[in-house]
Amino acid sequence: MTDPAAIPVVEPQDLFLWRERALRLETEVGRVVIGQERVIRFLLIALLAHGHVLLEGDVGVGKTTLLRAMARGVGGPYQRVEGTVDLMPTDLIYHASIGDDGRPRLEPGALLRHGETLAVFFFNEINRARPQVHALLLRLMAERSLTAFNREFSLPYVVIFADRNSLERDETFDLPAAARDRFFFEVNVSMPTDPDARRQLIFDRRFHDTDTLVAEIGEGLLDYRALPALARLIQAEVTTSPALEEYVLSLWTALRDPVAAGIALPDIDMSRLVKGGASPRGMAYLVRAAHVRAWLEGRKTVMPEDVRAVFIESVAHRIFVDPIYLLRREAIVRDLCTAILEKVRAP
Numbered sequence: 232m233t234d235p236a237a238i239p240v241v242e243p244q245d246l247f248l249w250r251e252r253a254l255r256l257e258t259e260v261g262r263v264v265i266g267q268e269r270v271i272r273f274l275l276i277a278l279l280a281h282g283h284v285l286l287e288g289d290v291g292v293g294k295t296t297l298l299r300a301m302a303r304g305v306g307g308p309y310q311r312v313e314g315t316v317d318l319m320p321t322d323l324i325y326h327a328s329i330g331d332d333g334r335p336r337l338e339p340g341a342l343l344r345h346g347e348t349l350a351v352f353f354f355n356e357i358n359r360a361r362p363q364v365h366a367l368l369l370r371l372m373a374e375r376s377l378t379a380f381n382r383e384f385s386l387p388y389v390v391i392f393a394d395r396n397s398l399e400r401d402e403t404f405d406l407p408a409a410a411r412d413r414f415f416f417e418v419n420v421s422m423p424t425d426p427d428a429r430r431q432l433i434f435d436r437r438f439h440d441t442d443t444l445v446a447e448i449g450e451g452l453l454d455y456r457a458l459p460a461l462a463r464l465i466q467a468e469v470t471t472s473p474a475l476e477e478y479v480l481s482l483w484t485a486l487r488d489p490v491a492a493g494i495a496l497p498d499i500d501m502s503r504l505v506k507g508g509a510s511p512r513g514m515a516y517l518v519r520a521a522h523v524r525a526w527l528e529g530r531k532t533v534m535p536e537d538v539r540a541v542f543i544e545s546v547a548h549r550i551f552v553d554p555i556y557l558l559r560r561e562a563i564v565r566d567l568c569t570a571i572l573e574k575v576r577a578p
Contacts, residue, residue, distance in 0.1 A: 239457040241464055249453075249461055250526065253279060256304040256452040263444050264297045265431060266423025273418045273544055274301055276523045278390060278453070281462040282415025282516065283372050285357075285406075285548065286394040292420050298353050298392050299445045305458065306451025307350020307388060310341040314359035320367040324379045342377065342386070349389045350455040357393040358403045365410045368393075372413040388455050408507070408551060415516050416541075417548035462523075469522040471533045474578035478535055483514050485571045486546060494570050499556070499563065508550035517545040535577035543568045 241249065257275050261268055277284045278301065286294050295311070302309035312323065323342045330336045342349065354360070354368065368391065371377055376385045393414075395406070411417075423429055432438050471479075485492035486509040490501045518533075520541040525533045547564045556563055 237456070239454050241457050241460040243464060243468060246464065246468060246526075249457075250529070252453050253527065255449075256301075259448050259452065260297070260300045260304060263300045263447055264293050265438075266425050266428035267293065267297065267420065270297065270418055270420050272527075273416055273541075274298075274392075276520055276527070276541065277415050278305065278458060279462060279465060279523045279527075280415060280516075280519045281390065281459050282519070283391040283413060284393075285411070285414040285417045286392060286420055287417065288394065288420030289422065292422055294394055294420050295353070295355070296441050296445065297420070298351060299441070300448050302351035303445055303448045303450055304452045305350055305455040306453075307455035308345035308348055309351045309353070310344065310349060311353040311355060312341050314354060314356040314364075316359060316361065318360050318364055320363050323364070323367065324377070342371070343379065343384060347385055347387060349386050352389055352391050354391065354393040356395065358395045358406060360404065362404060362407065365404070365407060369407075369410045369413060372410075387459060390458075412508075412510065412513060412549050414548065415520070416544045418544050465526050466519060466522050469526050469531055469533060471518065471522075472578075475533055475535065475538070478575070478578050479514065479518060479538060481575045482538070482542070482571060483509060485575055486550065486568075489567060489571070492571065492574060494567065494574055496563065496566055496570060500553075503553045504556060504563070504567070506551050506553055509546055510549060513546055513549040517541065520545050539572055539577070542572060 253275060257271055260271050264271065274284060274297070288294060298311075299309060312318075322340060324340045325343070326338045326340050328336050328338070342352065357365075357368075367377065371386065371389070372391055375387055375389055376383055378384070423432065438444060485494060487505070489505060495501060496504075517538065521533045521537040524537040524540055525531070528537070530537075543565060547568050550564050550567070552560050552563065
């Protein structure tokens with residue numbers, strides 16, 4: 232059990248100091264993972280809202296390095312598993328082997344190895360795992376607990392990051408809507424566009440040794456044990472105006488019924504496009520993210536630009552479309568979100 236006396240106390244008068252620590256973490260991770268400032272900001276917002284993140288992107292763009300750097304920055308235990316078609320939920324809970332004495336032994340799996348102190352859990356290629364594994368993760372994301380060996384295990388600090396293999400279809404399983412909706416953000420990690428960043432990543436040997444690179448991050452800059460309390464305090468201290476609330480409700484209405492909002496996309500039958508999604512939980516996550524973004528910008532009131540900055544990553548993965556558009560879903564939904572932001576007038 233974690234010693235309660237060792238958990239940092241988060242007080243309203245200390246919010247400025249916590250913000251300085253958060254921005255320092257963002258800066259240090261940005262020196263290690265270059266050309267990904269936008270992604271780093273989204274991961275920081277998720278940590279400060281104590282939410283889980285689904286990452287999209289090509290292989291080799293630095294997702295693992297980024298998550299290791301963030302894990303070191305919060306100072307907690309980090310675990311990574313690889314999604315495979317034969318992975319079962321029990322593989323995450325325990326590992327069975329035969330000891331030197333010939334007797335069977337059970338050792339804690341990736342989720343229980345560090346007890347309740349697990350801070351960052353990275354599930355690589357989550358869509359290669361079976362639905363049974365997704366069900367386990369769904370409960371873990373929703374309740375931060377799991378059942379094993381006839382008892383309940385609490386993981387109060389864990390934040391789950393996962394990525395999907397979007398290039399291959401064989402031996403992959405689509406994430407169910409309920410599991411996808413539990414992710415606070417879905418963030419695309421793309422190749423850096425800055426020519427200097429690309430040159431450094433290829434020719435600067437500093438970026439070729441991941442272990443040494445990650446070690447440059449100050450350990451525990453933003454103590455993982457304080458994140459749940461800090462997340463609650465940020466939501467309590469940052470406010471929204473009635474005009475901002477009306478703006479969010481208008482965005483929600485347009486997401487649910489784009490035809491009534493006057494949204495049109497080329498070659499799309501808007502009357503049948505949206506089949507579900509943008510739930511109250513999803514919109515609440517959007518507002519939580521906007522609160523954190525405002526706080527990082529040094530404000531105690533949410534502005535429309537805060538909502539707009541996190542809108543697509545908060546809601547796009549919660550929108551489910553007619554099957555005829557599934558193959559083009561990602562592009563269509565992003566276009567829909569962009570059109571809504573352009574159509575709905577901000578206060």
